[in-house]
Amino acid sequence: MDINKVQFDLVSPERLLVSDLYDMVVAPGEEGDFGVLPGHSPMIANLRPGVIDIYENGVITDRLFVAGGFAEVTAERLTVLAEEAIPVHEISADDAKARLKAGKQAYEEADSDAARVEAEAQIAIAEAMMAAISKADGAGH
Amino acid sequence: MANLKDLRVRITSVKSTRKITSAMKMVAASKLRRAQSAAEAARPYAERMDRMVGSLAANLPQGVQGPALLSGNGNDLVHLVVLITSDRGLCGGFNSSAVRNAKQFVNEKLATGKEVRILCVGRKGRDQLKREYGQFIIDTYEGLGRKGMRYSEAIEVAGRITTLFEEGKFDVATLIYNRFKSAISQVPTRHQMIPFESGDAPEETGDPAMKAMYEMEPSDEEILAKLLPRNLATQVFRALLESFASEQGARMTAMDNATRNAGDMLNALTLRYNRTRQANITKELIEIISGAEAL
Numbered sequence: 001m002d003i004n005k006v007q008f009d010l011v012s013p014e015r016l017l018v019s020d021l022y023d024m025v026v027a028p029g030e031e032g033d034f035g036v037l038p039g040h041s042p043m044i045a046n047l048r049p050g051v052i053d054i055y056e057n058g059v060i061t062d063r064l065f066v067a068g069g070f071a072e073v074t075a076e077r078l079t080v081l082a083e084e085a086i087p088v089h090e091i092s093a094d095d096a097k098a099r100l101k102a103g104k105q106a107y108e109e110a111d112s113d114a115a116r117v118e119a120e121a122q123i124a125i126a127e128a129m130m131a132a133i134s135k136a137d138g139a140g141h
Numbered sequence: 142m143a144n145l146k147d148l149r150v151r152i153t154s155v156k157s158t159r160k161i162t163s164a165m166k167m168v169a170a171s172k173l174r175r176a177q178s179a180a181e182a183a184r185p186y187a188e189r190m191d192r193m194v195g196s197l198a199a200n201l202p203q204g205v206q207g208p209a210l211l212s213g214n215g216n217d218l219v220h221l222v223v224l225i226t227s228d229r230g231l232c233g234g235f236n237s238s239a240v241r242n243a244k245q246f247v248n249e250k251l252a253t254g255k256e257v258r259i260l261c262v263g264r265k266g267r268d269q270l271k272r273e274y275g276q277f278i279i280d281t282y283e284g285l286g287r288k289g290m291r292y293s294e295a296i297e298v299a300g301r302i303t304t305l306f307e308e309g310k311f312d313v314a315t316l317i318y319n320r321f322k323s324a325i326s327q328v329p330t331r332h333q334m335i336p337f338e339s340g341d342a343p344e345e346t347g348d349p350a351m352k353a354m355y356e357m358e359p360s361d362e363e364i365l366a367k368l369l370p371r372n373l374a375t376q377v378f379r380a381l382l383e384s385f386a387s388e389q390g391a392r393m394t395a396m397d398n399a400t401r402n403a404g405d406m407l408n409a410l411t412l413r414y415n416r417t418r419q420a421n422i423t424k425e426l427i428e429i430i431s432g433a434e435a436l
Contacts, residue, residue: 011189013292013378015182031359044197045358046367070368072193072355079189083292083371 006038007077008054010064012085018064024055025078027071036078043073049128051088051135052080063088065132067125084125088132096133100126145421148414155410159403165231166396173324173389179290180321180382187379194337194372197365200355208362210303210369213336214312219256221311222246223302223334225318225380226266227388228283233395235319235327235388236265242329243317247274258311262298262381279305286385295378302377303370306335318380319387325394327387334376337369 005021026035028050047069054062069082103122110116198211224243226236243266247257259274261267261281270278280301285294302314314335319327332338357364 009185009189011186013183013186013295013375014179016185029358030363034358041356042354043356043358044193044364046364070193070364070371072189072196079193081186081190081193081371 003038006036006040008036009077009079010052010066010082010085011080012082017082017085022054022056022061023058026053026055027078027080028052028066029071036073039075040073040078042075043071045071045073047071047080047082049125051128051132063132065091065129067128068121091129091133093130093133096126096129099129102126145414145417148410148417152407152410152414155403155407159400159407162396162399162403166393166400169232169389169393169396173386173393175289176382176386176389177321180379180386183379183382187375190368190372190375194368196355197361197368198337201361208365208369210306210335210373211337211365214306214309216312217255219258219311219313220250221258221260221302221305221314223260223262223298223314223316223377224266224270225316225384226261226263226269227384228264228285230265231395232388232392233398235391235395236263236269238327238329239317239319239384240266240269242331243270244273246315246317246331247277258305260298260302260305263384279310286381290378290381290385292374292378295381296374298381299370299374299377302334303373316376316380318384319391321383321386321390324390327391330383332376332380334373337372 005023006025008018008020008022008025009016010018024035024037026033027045028048030046030048033050034045047066049067050065052064052066053060054064065086065088066080066082067084069080071081072079100123103119103126106122107116107119110119194211222243224239226239230236243259247259250257257274257277258279259270259277260279261270262285264281264283267278267281282298285298305311306314313333316332316334318330318332320330322328
């Protein structure tokens with residue numbers, strides 16, 4: 001195994017999405033983005049809805065949107081357990097808008113604290129999706 | 142002849158039965174392929190989730206009680222059985238073997254003075270338990286996985302379990318389902334969900350690397366608070382997928398046998414039909430000939 005690379009696994013409940021070696025992976029931690037290079041100290045972190053950037057030779061080669069989840073980092077590998085993961089270029093703006101609308105509606109209709117929290121989470125995911133697309137457009141993708 | 146007509150009716154009915162069973166077999170086979178790949182695709186997530194919870198549990202400082210979902214609430218009185226079966230029958234011993242396993246578990250617990258609650262997923266399990274253990278059944282979920290098993294359905298079931306646990310309705314939760322071994326072999330399996338037990342080899346003897354101190358971001362409690370309900374949902378999801386694949390496998394085998402039996406029966410009936418027909422012809426001929434001779 002190449003010691004200058006980090007093994008990155010991205011899994012969703014339905015399937016294994018990515019499993020490969022990369023130079024660096026930047027993940028959206030709950031308390032701020034963190035980059036993972038080989039030899040990172042062991043860590044477990046919550047992820048917020050956001051974008052995972054995959055770096056090869058100093059440039060971003062792939063961007064994946066995750067709707068929150070968990071990351072486990074060891075010296076050799078980064079494992080991300082995502083509830084939902086989509087490549088950024090596959091997100092459609094309409095989809096994100098529809099989700100945002102559905103989330104807001106659910107928030108209006110929520111009759112319990114739990115439902116309200118759930119709706120807020122949906123809104124946060126939709127907003128993060130929109131942000132991910134607009135950033136991708138800005139970068140000329 | 143009335144006898145001949147009876148036989149003809151029989152043959153037609155067996156033929157149509159064979160058509161039905163062979164169609165069901167084909168449907169089950171194609172569903173099985175899909176269910177099997179879904180179950181396999183879900184394995185990495187479940188395994189890694191399991192490992193993560195395992196390392197978090199190992200990472201807890203000595204003597205510190207983790208959240209109740211992880212280490213239980215200290216009691217062992219009320220047991221919750223989550224029994225996963227199918228909604229439909231005609232799948233051989235699939236449901237009975239899971240139910241038998243559940244009954245055995247319930248009887249063991251009752252014999253040692255524990256209390257039992259049952260949560261059924263799938264109609265058949267409820268039907269079979271209703272008479273003997275009806276008073277323990279809390280609720281039944283039906284129609285799961287009708288359009289392919291979804292993670293959201295597992296979240297719903299897991300959410301219910303978590304709520305019941307938080308309300309103090311039970312102390313220990315055990316999942317009973319058919320694990321998919323191969324198309325012809327399903328193994329009834331028990332899996333303890335609360336308190337957490339690793340599904341794989343015992344964690345205690347694991348390599349020291351597993352015990353490496355992890356940094357937590359934001360903190361142990363916050364991660365566990367989010368991770369544990371997820372883990373529960375993942376375990377339920379995995380069991381649902383395994384059970385669904387097993388169901389299709391069991392149905393395929395059962396229907397294959399039924400089709401073959403119908404074929405055998407058809408051969409026997411056709412033979413009898415032809416013999417009877419020939420016997421009739423012979424009898425008529427004898428009547429004609431002896432009639433002619435008498436003249």
